[in-house]
Amino acid sequence: MSLAALQKTFLDAVSADDDAPAVSLGMAVYRDAYRTRLLGALESSFERTRRWTGDAAFAAAACHYILTRPPSSWTLDEYGADFSAALETLFAGDCEVAELAWIEWHMQRAFAARDSATLDAARLASAGLEGSDWDRLQFVPAAGFALRRLGTGAPALWTALADTGAAEPVLGEPEENHIIVWRRGLVPQLRVICAGEYAALNLISAGGTLGELASRPDSAELGSWLALWLVHGLFADFALASDQPATALL
Amino acid sequence: MNKSIGRFAGFGLGLRKEHHARFLEADQPVDFVEIISENFMACGGQPLRTLDAVTERYPTAMHGVAMSLGSSAGLDSNYLAELKMLAHRVKPLWLSDHLCWTGAGGRGSHDLLPLPYDDEALDVCIANVTHAQDVLERPLLIENPSSYVSFAQNTMSEWQFLAALTQETGCYLLLDVNNVYVSSVNHGFDALAFLDGIPADRVRQIHLAGHSSGPQGLLIDTHDAPVCPKVWALYQAATARFGPCATMIERDDAIPQLEDLLAELSIARSHAGIKGLAA
Numbered sequence: 459m460s461l462a463a464l465q466k467t468f469l470d471a472v473s474a475d476d477d478a479p480a481v482s483l484g485m486a487v488y489r490d491a492y493r494t495r496l497l498g499a500l501e502s503s504f505e506r507t508r509r510w511t512g513d514a515a516f517a518a519a520a521c522h523y524i525l526t527r528p529p530s531s532w533t534l535d536e537y538g539a540d541f542s543a544a545l546e547t548l549f550a551g552d553c554e555v556a557e558l559a560w561i562e563w564h565m566q567r568a569f570a571a572r573d574s575a576t577l578d579a580a581r582l583a584s585a586g587l588e589g590s591d592w593d594r595l596q597f598v599p600a601a602g603f604a605l606r607r608l609g610t611g612a613p614a615l616w617t618a619l620a621d622t623g624a625a626e627p628v629l630g631e632p633e634e635n636h637i638i639v640w641r642r643g644l645v646p647q648l649r650v651i652c653a654g655e656y657a658a659l660n661l662i663s664a665g666g667t668l669g670e671l672a673s674r675p676d677s678a679e680l681g682s683w684l685a686l687w688l689v690h691g692l693f694a695d696f697a698l699a700s701d702q703p704a705t706a707l708l
Numbered sequence: 709m710n711k712s713i714g715r716f717a718g719f720g721l722g723l724r725k726e727h728h729a730r731f732l733e734a735d736q737p738v739d740f741v742e743i744i745s746e747n748f749m750a751c752g753g754q755p756l757r758t759l760d761a762v763t764e765r766y767p768t769a770m771h772g773v774a775m776s777l778g779s780s781a782g783l784d785s786n787y788l789a790e791l792k793m794l795a796h797r798v799k800p801l802w803l804s805d806h807l808c809w810t811g812a813g814g815r816g817s818h819d820l821l822p823l824p825y826d827d828e829a830l831d832v833c834i835a836n837v838t839h840a841q842d843v844l845e846r847p848l849l850i851e852n853p854s855s856y857v858s859f860a861q862n863t864m865s866e867w868q869f870l871a872a873l874t875q876e877t878g879c880y881l882l883l884d885v886n887n888v889y890v891s892s893v894n895h896g897f898d899a900l901a902f903l904d905g906i907p908a909d910r911v912r913q914i915h916l917a918g919h920s921s922g923p924q925g926l927l928i929d930t931h932d933a934p935v936c937p938k939v940w941a942l943y944q945a946a947t948a949r950f951g952p953c954a955t956m957i958e959r960d961d962a963i964p965q966l967e968d969l970l971a972e973l974s975i976a977r978s979h980a981g982i983k984g985l986a987a
Contacts, residue, residue, distance in 0.1 A: 459861070460780070460828065461780040461823075461824070461828050461829050461832055462780040462781070462812070464859070465779070465780055465809060465813075465821075466812050466813055468821060469811070469812050469815055469817060469821075472817055472819070472821070473817070483856070483922075483923060483924055483926055484855075484856030485856075485857060487856040487922060488817075488819060488821065488856060488857070492817055492818075492819055495818050495819065496818070499818075528816070529811075529815070529817070529818055530811075530814055530815060530816055531816065532746065532774040532776075532784055532786075532787045532810075532811075533746055533749065534746075534818050537818075568753075569753055569754065569755075570751040570752065570753050571751070571752055571753060572750065572751065572752040573753065574752075601752060601753070641753060644753050644754045
């Protein structure tokens with residue numbers, strides 16, 4: 459058997475489900491280690507989600523994920539990237555579970571995201587932008603930036619679940635929430651925002667320009683939002699649409 | 709490429725997050741620390757700040773678990789680029805990884821999977837180690853893993869395989885004494901024959917760790933217990949054969965107090981009959 463064929467066969471056996479017979483005692487060790495390591499990675503990444511669902515329900519969901527989503531990255535840190543999406547199906551009647559997992563995942567990713575510069579008001583003001591430059595202004599999100607629309611009170615749940623000694627939190631009535639996650643300095647941040655600010659940041663993260671933002675119906679808020687975004691370090695850099703990188707202007 | 713790695717007769721510990729603060733609040737009596745490379749690759753924020761602070765204070769070795777040097781599909785160029793970037797930041801004593809493969813066909817295992825010891829696997833490892841050393845611009849240290857299966861197609865022993873790999877690529881060896889012991893029990897070979905079979909002049913680091921007992925006498929390389937007496941005895945034999953080289957206690961699970969690991973490191977110093985750099 460060629461090495462390539464051997465490695466494929468071996469990996470098939472290692473990642474097989476519990477019902478498949480192990481061909482030897484040694485293979486059972488590898489299979490057990492595979493399952494244990496991946497389960498451990500999910501438990502580590504989704505501690506609060508696990509606390510909310512309970513150990514048994516979490517373990518069942520994690521085992522399903524492990525069987526259907528073999529790891530493909532060299533880093534175990536990436537393994538839970540699709541877990542919240544999988545939970546949307548597995549906990550279809552409990553939408554807060556997937557939303558909680560989404561928050562937990564992105565807060566952890568923000569914690570260790572690659573470093574980026576911070577764009578503040580002084581840096582933007584010193585860029586020498588004039589006239590139509592402002593309409594073409596685009597913003598580059600900071601390290602770990604992510605945003606999402608939610609249908610439950612998952613943000614409050616996420617906060618409450620941090621206290622492991624407290625009584626189990628209670629989930630309120632379904633409610634629409636919009637959140638952003640990013641890292642400010644070394645600390646991951648979570649902020650609940652209104653629908654208008656969410657739409658504006660969604661446009662920015664898709665490459666929208668300041669001119670496009672200004673043409674939106676709720677543009678009256680734009681000035682105050684922009685000031686807040688710059689104070690909070692939401693952006694790493696800026697650019698001018700269809701032009702050279704804005705840093706060339708500095 | 710700098711083709712040689714000098715001897716470094718220090719005694720060190722694997723850096724684990726449970727002990728980050730202790731390593732930074734005061735100088736600990738270690739000659740070096742070893743980081744898991746993947747824990748700090750492609751990341752930033754607090755983990756990288758902690759790494760910078762540690763590497764300012766302690767000589768640092770970088771130990772990898774995901775290069776997959778035995779992969780028939782070759783190496784991941786993105787992985788090598790990230791590793792090289794980290795090495796540029798850390799300026800490590802050396803880079804090491806394992807004689808194993810970790811994935812195939814786009815699927816990973818996050819485990820150190822065993823290779824058959826035959827000519828095809830040797831050719832694959834020679835090509836991969838050579839490629840990695842060219843990209844990283846430095847020789848690697850290759851570690852012997854523990855294993856729980858062996859292959860009918862083996863045409864040579866693990867130590868013959870390692871000896872050939874060092875000869876063809878110029879790589880060095882990280883000898884994991886616990887892994888030699890575990891594999892010797894699991895596969896019924898003479899651990900001393902392993903030590904005699906690898907080239908003494910290529911060993912630059914030794915790992916010491918604990919293991920656990922599995923079913924039907926199988927030993928499992930769990931790194932969750934102190935080093936056992938039989939591994940200490942094998943370590944004494946190793947130091948007698950290989951002379952001074954860096955020795956490290958490797959603990960990955962059931963992490964004890966730092967004092968417990970420092971006490972174990974003192975035992976290593978006494979077994980080696982030398983005090984190391986910081987003692």
